[in-house]
Amino acid sequence: MENLIALLVAAPLLGAAVLLCGGKRLDRAGHWLGTLLAAASFVIGAVLFFDMLGRDTGERALHQHLFSWVPVESFRADIAFQLDQLSMTFVLLITGVGTLIHVYSIGYMEHDERRRRFFGYLNLFLSAMLLLVLADNYLLLYFGWEGVGLASYLLIGFWQHKPSAATAAKKAFLVNRVGDMGLSIAIMLMFTTFGTFAFGPVLAATGQASEGMLTAIGLMLLLAACGKSAQVPLQSWLGDAMEGPTPVSALIHAATMVTAGVYLITRSGAIFNAAPDAQLAVVVVGAVTLLFGAVVGCAKDDIKKALAGSTMSQIGYMILAAGLGPIGYAFAIMHLVTHGFFKAGLFLGAGSVMHGMNDEVDMRKYGGLRKYMPVTFVTFGLGYLAIIGFPGLSGFWSKDKIIEAAFAKGGTEGWILGAVTLLGAGITAYYMTRVMIMTFFGEKRWQPAPDAGAVPSAEPAAEDHAGRMPHPHESPKSMTIPMILLAFGSVFAGGLFSFNSAFVNWLEPVTAFEHGHPPISAGAVTASTVVVLLTGVGIAYAQYGRRPVPVVAPRGSLLTRAARRDLLQDDFNHVVLVRGGEHLTRSLVYMDHTLVDGVVNGTAASVGGLSGRLRKLQNGFARSYAVSMFGGTAVLIAATLLMRGV
Amino acid sequence: MNPVNYLYLAALLFTIGAAGVLIRRNAIVVFMCVELMLNACNLTLVAFSRMHGNLDGQIVAFFTMVVAAAEVVVGLAIIVSLFRSRHSASVDDASLMKL
Numbered sequence: 001m002e003n004l005i006a007l008l009v010a011a012p013l014l015g016a017a018v019l020l021c022g023g024k025r026l027d028r029a030g031h032w033l034g035t036l037l038a039a040a041s042f043v044i045g046a047v048l049f050f051d052m053l054g055r056d057t058g059e060r061a062l063h064q065h066l067f068s069w070v071p072v073e074s075f076r077a078d079i080a081f082q083l084d085q086l087s088m089t090f091v092l093l094i095t096g097v098g099t100l101i102h103v104y105s106i107g108y109m110e111h112d113e114r115r116r117r118f119f120g121y122l123n124l125f126l127s128a129m130l131l132l133v134l135a136d137n138y139l140l141l142y143f144g145w146e147g148v149g150l151a152s153y154l155l156i157g158f159w160q161h162k163p164s165a166a167t168a169a170k171k172a173f174l175v176n177r178v179g180d181m182g183l184s185i186a187i188m189l190m191f192t193t194f195g196t197f198a199f200g201p202v203l204a205a206t207g208q209a210s211e212g213m214l215t216a217i218g219l220m221l222l223l224a225a226c227g228k229s230a231q232v233p234l235q236s237w238l239g240d241a242m243e244g245p246t247p248v249s250a251l252i253h254a255a256t257m258v259t260a261g262v263y264l265i266t267r268s269g270a271i272f273n274a275a276p277d278a279q280l281a282v283v284v285v286g287a288v289t290l291l292f293g294a295v296v297g298c299a300k301d302d303i304k305k306a307l308a309g310s311t312m313s314q315i316g317y318m319i320l321a322a323g324l325g326p327i328g329y330a331f332a333i334m335h336l337v338t339h340g341f342f343k344a345g346l347f348l349g350a351g352s353v354m355h356g357m358n359d360e361v362d363m364r365k366y367g368g369l370r371k372y373m374p375v376t377f378v379t380f381g382l383g384y385l386a387i388i389g390f391p392g393l394s395g396f397w398s399k400d401k402i403i404e405a406a407f408a409k410g411g412t413e414g415w416i417l418g419a420v421t422l423l424g425a426g427i428t429a430y431y432m433t434r435v436m437i438m439t440f441f442g443e444k445r446w447q448p449a450p451d452a453g454a455v456p457s458a459e460p461a462a463e464d465h466a467g468r469m470p471h472p473h474e475s476p477k478s479m480t481i482p483m484i485l486l487a488f489g490s491v492f493a494g495g496l497f498s499f500n501s502a503f504v505n506w507l508e509p510v511t512a513f514e515h516g517h518p519p520i521s522a523g524a525v526t527a528s529t530v531v532v533l534l535t536g537v538g539i540a541y542a543q544y545g546r547r548p549v550p551v552v553a554p555r556g557s558l559l560t561r562a563a564r565r566d567l568l569q570d571d572f573n574h575v576v577l578v579r580g581g582e583h584l585t586r587s588l589v590y591m592d593h594t595l596v597d598g599v600v601n602g603t604a605a606s607v608g609g610l611s612g613r614l615r616k617l618q619n620g621f622a623r624s625y626a627v628s629m630f631g632g633t634a635v636l637i638a639a640t641l642l643m644r645g646v
Numbered sequence: 647m648n649p650v651n652y653l654y655l656a657a658l659l660f661t662i663g664a665a666g667v668l669i670r671r672n673a674i675v676v677f678m679c680v681e682l683m684l685n686a687c688n689l690t691l692v693a694f695s696r697m698h699g700n701l702d703g704q705i706v707a708f709f710t711m712v713v714a715a716a717e718v719v720v721g722l723a724i725i726v727s728l729f730r731s732r733h734s735a736s737v738d739d740a741s742l743m744k745l
Contacts, residue, residue: 622740
């Protein structure tokens with residue numbers, strides 16, 4: 001069985017190689033090939049899953065050693081895989097949601113002449129992500145990690161002819177590099193501390209390392225997670241990454257790539273458990289991002305950017321849960337999986353809306369779409385109910401557990417974290433209701449297009465739309481079927497996982513689990529969650545449902561305006577990092593010119609000047625040479641006489 | 647006669663020779679001044695030989711004469727060819743190693 005593990009990675013990799021090297025003759029069938037190989041990977045994953053279920057809890061982890069990559073004395077980098085319950089969960093999520101998004105893309109990218117290349121990149125992405133979660137050592141994980149970064153760069157910048165997309169791709173790549181630096185430093189620290197970077201030995205030996213070293217490793221891992229999972233302070237790339245085609249947003253920036261950070265922290269749980277300071281940092285990052293993303297989500301009029309803010313916020317929940325230690329790991333992963341379903345569903349729904357609305361992304365120009373896109377409306381609506389944590393749906397089960405675990409942290413910390421998570425749930429309900437109402441309810445704001453003739457379009461296929469009225473229509477079957485399947489997941493996954501604590505028991509051998517005891521009863525937590533949630537929905541309804549939504553955004557309060565600009569994160573980066581960097585380089589250049597060049601040029605000039613003066617002695621006149629000879633002789637004789645005299 | 651007087655004479659001759667080498671421009675005169683310095687040295691050698699009562703100095707004076715004769719041959723040849731190429735016997739005109 002373990003020989004199948006490599007095939008999980010190999011199938012999409014093969015697809016990427018064939019599609020990207022195959023050239024134009026594959027244009028017709030390329031998308032089918034890509035989808036087929038993604039599906040093949042899912043089937044292999046399912047086979048391995050059922051095989052794993054058939055074995056006892058203690059024997060479920062599988063290992064496959066392919067070959068030694070860099071075998072040097074004590075430095076052993078192996079291409080080896082480890083498939084345990086945690087990896088298995090990710091494999092099923094990645095390949096399952098990934099395959100659905102492949103199917104969706106067949107319809108969504110139908111009119112794009114570079115569709116084959118798009119599927120190649122999607123396959124490359126899947127393969128890198130699978131490598132990341134299947135690796136049995138940090139170095140191979142790093143390889144997958146970089147692969148994911150590369151694939152996301154290619155996909156965000158897929159419409160590279162748009163300068164905004166090209167810039168967004170570059171931005172995502174650069175911000176990710178900052179995080180990658182953290183991961184590489186963490187790996188180096190691990191190697192110097194433990195002499196290895198394979199999961200097994202490192203995580204088993206955490207007792208032997210000093211707490212300071214473990215904290216350093218933990219903080220570096222957290223930096224890495226911040227980059228990939230778009231957490232404060234490395235969150236600025238996620239909003240701009242919405243420049244990519246919508247399936248990319250669904251796949252990379254909702255269901256899989258941004259979860260890599262959560263995976264990393266959960267996988268390295270043993271390190272964080274032994275380093276409370278690093279754990280505290282994780283919790284703080286999660287809590288800050290949770291509110292940050294939620295506030296940004298409230299102010300955005302671009303449907304995809306509102307969802308991006310929501311993604312940031314939900315990942316914040318997961319990071320926070322992962323920072324709580326063994327009481328939170330399982331719930332972090334559970335929320336990750338349910339989030340994978342409903343967020344992918346929401347993004348695909350948003351893509352479907354855009355598909356029917358001439359690629360318009362401004363929600364202020366939607367309105368009343370439920371009659372025109374019934375399937376999209378229902379699936380998006382179920383995703384909406386799931387994400388706000390409506391009782392009974394997926395999001396409820398996982399988010400409620402995280403809030404409970406946050407309270408169970410104990411002490412003042414527990415109360416603060418609990419309050420933050422509750423507040424986050426309320427804001428989530430508010431902005432998601434806002435998205436829902438602005439898109440599907442209310443009066444039509446698109447029929448008399450306000451500035452017909454110049455439909456502002458963020459997507460490239462604008463030329464044939466210019467001047468045409470939007471004509472909302474339901475999307476083709478290849479797009480609606482994945483949405484329906486994801487909606488099923490959004491509704492039932494959470495309940496299924498929570499039935500008999502099935503999910504927690506499943507992950508327990510890997511992540512360990514201990515029951516948290518919140519200071520208030522679980523029932524009270526749930527009740528207050530529901531109250532907060534209904535309050536959020538109510539406020540949103542009062543603001544957007546009861547009165548017409550203005551087509552042109554009102555000026556808004558100071559906070560709104562800041563949130564529209566992503567809470568000034570880009571301005572902050574610009575002032576602190578860009579300007580600061582410019583000043584730093586300028587002063588370095590000045591130093592280089594004056595100090596370094598000064599010394600070198602000064603030496604050269606003084607040697608030159610001296611030799612210019614010495615050169616004058618060589619004038620070619622024999623008589624002046626004779627004078628110097630006489631002079632020298634006279635000095636020599638005088639010196640000799642003087643010395644003898646002494 | 648006190649042999650020290652020979653030494654005074656030699657010193658005087660040497661000084662005249664040295665001053666001539668430094669001051670005069672005509673190559674022939676410079677050359678003659680060099681000979682004057684050589685002979686001043688010879689005179690010193692012979693005078694010391696006489697004062698110390700051995701022949702070493704006189705023998706060295708012979709060597710000097712032989713070398714000076716050889717030097718005259720080479721030096722005059724150089725001066726003649728220099729004069730032919732530059733139409734001047736001034737040492738200051740020959741300040742470059744090319745024509």
